[in-house]
Amino acid sequence: MEEQTKGLGNAELWGGIAWLAFGLFIAWEGWAQGLGELREPGSGFAVFWCGVIMIGLSASIIAGAVAHGGPPLASLWAETRWPKVLLVMALLLVFGFFFEQIGFIPCSLILLFVLMRFIDPVPWWQAVVVSFGAVLGVWLLLSKLLKIQLPAGVLAPWLG
């Protein structure tokens, strides 16, 4: 039987509270946008009612969590490799920030090599060969064959 708690560490409770806050925000946005009249609903009409429904549903989730409990928050990440998940997320964000300035080829090469060597390490030569092969292959296919523009970045003088 899965561990359950009714205390403040209850994951169901926190999930419900997060969605309740989001629902309140959406309902407020819809209200501010203007509901219009029933014979001519305004831009905020559907947004507002979606927010109200979200509030109702999240309240029912919170009530269920309080009454029946739920898994402890910490148990959701127990015995998992969550630092690797965080690392991948951070790498993707860094990639996004530098993608246009540095360019597709250098950015993707670094991303692939780092992911292959530092998450679940593969031999370095495999990482190098696969990274170069995949990045150059994708670049040739998209930029040259399908004429889809990818940022050239620092390699612009050579790639044209």
Add this chain to the structure above:
Amino acid sequence: MDVLSSLAHGFSVALQPFNLLACFAGVFVGTLIGVLPGIGPVTAMALLLPITLSAPPEAGIIMMAGIYYGSMYGGSTTSILVNIPGEAASVVTCLDGHEMAKQGRAGPALGIAALGSFFAGTVAIVALMLVAPTLANWALKFGPAEYFSLMVLGLTLLSFLTHGSMAKALLMATVGLVLGLVGTDAITAEERLTFGRLELLDGLSIVPVVMGLFGVAEILSNLERKVSREVVKARIGSLWPSREDWNASKGPMARGTLLGFFVGTLPGGGAVISSFASYALEKRLSKHPERFGKGAIEGVAGPEAANNAAAGGAFIPLLTLGIPPNVILALLLGAFIIHGLQPGPLLMVQSPDVFWGIVASMYIGNIMLLVLNMPLIGMWVQVLKVPYPLLFPLILMFCIVGVFSSSAAVFDVFVMVLFGALGYVMRKFGYEPAPLVLAFVLGPLLENNLRKALILSQGDFMTFIERPISGACLLFAVLMLVVPLLPTLARRREAIALDQE
């Protein structure tokens, strides 16, 4: 034009060299992603959507459709040889397919899966061809109230059939509706939920949302635990099933096809549910139910036929009503819209090239899939041996490239990362992304029809109840909402509730 001459016209479209190439690319990629665990048809379709933009609409849609039904074929290979389903519809094939492989009967298991899929896929296309025109004629009588209620029913049914808490599934559907409303209001041209960002004026794009929720989130979840994959080492042998295998599989294949097609046409239904339903049906009908789970070929033939028939049946509500019954077809609806087409009752009149071209291409695609899955099985086995630590960085890169090339905006890459993180956390807390994505696609349509119906009825909500089709849809939706409150029926729901992706 009668059905046969329309179909002949469809073949003249589908057999054009570029469309043939698109069909082959679709079914090949579909099989590949079906074979590879960790990337599903939704991610693959979102990934390839930008590439189809430069192609004519019929070629783009033919390719996207090929990915969908191709993935149904490919998923069985991984289930049988590795005991890990390539995609959700093949989960049940693991039970007997992998047992057969361990007993040295991988060949007949793969063979019957491919042949069953071919048979069911072909029957489903014939049925689609015959049913679609009639249903489309009927759908011409639909007004905004009927469309609104039908979409509400579809979302409720999907939430009902989604694994876990129904409140959570409905909440996800509502979040999806809100996300679908971001951008400029189509009626008043006012900005909504854009927070002053120019990138959001046209709304959130479907590609980064889907890629984040399914592609990135799936990878993040897989990275949490080290998963080992061991391909069955025994020789695969002849793929052609023996006479005994055929005799045992004929009935399950036929029943699976009928069941799958019917379930596939229902809003919220799909390949996953039909494959489980077929397995349960065969086990119940069998004189030796104890053989199931220990390598019974009926446990492979029925579900594989069912999931392929469901894939064909699912095109009916999309092509005739413009309402996708599941999240994969919701993405296909997105592809139609991006290509400037509106699926619905008028599609076959206004764009016969597209409608009949897709139908004809499905016949051709099924033959291509048989060739890809029978003689080339050795190649797919080699693909299975690519280790995940090499695979996931490549999938991530394809996701980024796919998202960027769809809009040429790095903003969408951040949207993908955001939804990737959201999808990962949602899975942790037991919130399924499928209702969110379906509602996201339907959101603008649903709101538009709601507002139109209210304007036409002078603000009278009774219009949704007094019109028979609309009233019936809403009644069913209410029943779905009430069922989880009744303990006996709630347990039955839990038994059939399945994750759609």
